[in-house]
Amino acid sequence: MSQDQDNFRDSIGTIKEDGKRAWVFPKKPSGKLYNYRKYVSYALLTFLIASPFIKINGNQFLMFNVLERRFNIFGFPFYPQDFHLFVISMIIGVVFIALFTVAFGRIFCGWMCPQTIFMEMVFRRIEYWIDGDRGSQIKLDRQEWNAEKIRKRVLKWFIFFIISFIIANVFLTYLIGSDRLIQYVTDGPTQHISTMVSLLIFTGVFYFVFAWFREQVCIIACPYGRMQGVLLDNKSIVVAYDYERGEAENGRKKWRKNEDREALGNGDCIDCNQCVNVCPTGIDIRNGTQLECVNCTACIDECDTIMEKVNLPKGLIRYASEDEITKKEKFKFTPRLKGYTAVLVILTGVLVGMMFLRNDLEANILRLPGQLYEHKEGNIISNVYTYKLLNKTTKPVVDVHFELMSPKGEIKLVRTDNFDVAPEALAEGTLFIEINASALSGDKNNLKIGVYSNDKLIETTTARFLAPRSYK
Ligand code: SF4
Ligand code: SF4
Numbered sequence: 001m002s003q004d005q006d007n008f009r010d011s012i013g014t015i016k017e018d019g020k021r022a023w024v025f026p027k028k029p030s031g032k033l034y035n036y037r038k039y040v041s042y043a044l045l046t047f048l049i050a051s052p053f054i055k056i057n058g059n060q061f062l063m064f065n066v067l068e069r070r071f072n073i074f075g076f077p078f079y080p081q082d083f084h085l086f087v088i089s090m091i092i093g094v095v096f097i098a099l100f101t102v103a104f105g106r107i108f109c110g111w112m113c114p115q116t117i118f119m120e121m122v123f124r125r126i127e128y129w130i131d132g133d134r135g136s137q138i139k140l141d142r143q144e145w146n147a148e149k150i151r152k153r154v155l156k157w158f159i160f161f162i163i164s165f166i167i168a169n170v171f172l173t174y175l176i177g178s179d180r181l182i183q184y185v186t187d188g189p190t191q192h193i194s195t196m197v198s199l200l201i202f203t204g205v206f207y208f209v210f211a212w213f214r215e216q217v218c219i220i221a222c223p224y225g226r227m228q229g230v231l232l233d234n235k236s237i238v239v240a241y242d243y244e245r246g247e248a249e250n251g252r253k254k255w256r257k258n259e260d261r262e263a264l265g266n267g268d269c270i271d272c273n274q275c276v277n278v279c280p281t282g283i284d285i286r287n288g289t290q291l292e293c294v295n296c297t298a299c300i301d302e303c304d305t306i307m308e309k310v311n312l313p314k315g316l317i318r319y320a321s322e323d324e325i326t327k328k329e330k331f332k333f334t335p336r337l338k339g340y341t342a343v344l345v346i347l348t349g350v351l352v353g354m355m356f357l358r359n360d361l362e363a364n365i366l367r368l369p370g371q372l373y374e375h376k377e378g379n380i381i382s383n384v385y386t387y388k389l390l391n392k393t394t395k396p397v398v399d400v401h402f403e404l405m406s407p408k409g410e411i412k413l414v415r416t417d418n419f420d421v422a423p424e425a426l427a428e429g430t431l432f433i434e435i436n437a438s439a440l441s442g443d444k445n446n447l448k449i450g451v452y453s454n455d456k457l458i459e460t461t462t463a464r465f466l467a468p469r470s471y472k
Pocket of ligand 2: 239275278279280281282283284285292293294295296297298299300
């Protein structure tokens with residue numbers, strides 16, 4: 001590619017030379033892939049809205065309560081004590097995205113990213129409904145503020161605001177839980193002013209993103225888009241223009257009826273610019289893979305429609321790797337892909353194993369800081385501890401007591417004997433452990449403690465026990 005042709009890399013398509021925003025008015029997409037994307041987006045939007053209301057064993061299916069540090073992933077509750085599991089699942093997520101990107105480029109951006117789905121399948125479609133297609137939108141934008149423009153703008157901004165408010169509510173169900181949001185709605189906004197203020201702030205952010213910032217999120221703000229340069233290689237499948245076919249010997253040329261393009265050496269691209277007009281990020285895919293391309297497939301559909309009209313084979317723009325276009329090579333499972341897959345399988349195995357091995361009740365017994373030991377009558381050594389029992393289930397753990405499993409000794413709870421731990425709650429308290437000095441083997445002893453519910457062992461934990469040195 002010559003230096004002149006490479007000029008498109010000097011700036012991004014949505015910013016003019018004077019630094020001002022170049023507003024994109026994409027043509028309304030249509031075609032087979034757009035229809036498939038619509039179905040996928042309906043399914044994902046339904047999942048996004050419904051999942052906070054789905055419960056597994058009483059746990060919300062997905063919840064990210066950062067304020068109270070409680071997370072539910074696929075119905076599994078995670079607490080700060082499970083942070084290692086959370087970190088592993090996050091690593092798996094990152095590796096999965098990397099592996100997927102190496103193989104299939106930014107297919108996630110075009111088909112699954114919430115930004116693309118809300119922008120292209122919700123807000124943009126409302127815009128087409130109110131403002132019309134590309135031509136009408138450009139005309140409306142340029143025309144003076146008359147009654148028609150005011151009516152259309154007010155209607156559009158009002159609907160955008162309402163949808164942003166709904167998205168903010170959905171977002172809140174993930175943050176604080178659907179039960180609590182329903183409770184807040186029932187109580188009325190005046191009872192929960194701070195939540196209402198947060199909701200309006202989120203609404204404002206979503207409104208700003210979808211009404212104004214739009215494709216800039218993908219181009220400027222999204223870190224995933226920035227990773228493409230290191231993740232993609234010549235074998236990655238991306239939305240690509242087949243420049244071998246499109247340019248041929250003489251380059252792209254306008255369409256003339258009844259001409260024999262092959263004999264003339266003209267490429268199959270008829271330079272109609274429709275792939276550029278339909279692009280929501282305002283780029284020309286014929287310049288090659290670019291940071292701005294979110295792989296939305298709109299240009300594939302549009303070019304296929306053009307190819308059909310001029311009676312040329314479809315697929316001038318299609319999902320293809322660079323090697324497929326230049327060397328006509330088919331997709332291969334490369335060593336890099338194999339490596340990523342192996343890491344992914346191992347990490348998933350570790351995560352599943354850890355989830356199943358995890359106890360529903362987590363017990364921690366720690367010596368009270370700054371306390372040594374007490375020598376009591378009858379050669380008894382006593383240490384004082386604090387205990388914390390976290391019930392990770394949605395059912396109460398009843399009739400709980402502790403027993404010293406080794407060495408022999410006695411556990412005495414301060415204030416109470418047996419107690420209950422409420423669902424998803426933490427029970428804390430103080431206890432004494434008393435052991436006859438003859439049963440100790442040194443000044444620092446390891447204890448094994450059993451936690452029982454209804455006389456059934458449900459968890460074991462360990463603790464340190466201090467004694468005088470003379471008992472070594
Ligand atoms: S839509 Fe197809 S034919 Fe038209 S300019 Fe784009 S690549 Fe060329
Ligand atoms: S170049 Fe094509 S696939 Fe990429 S963002 Fe534009 S229309 Fe979508």
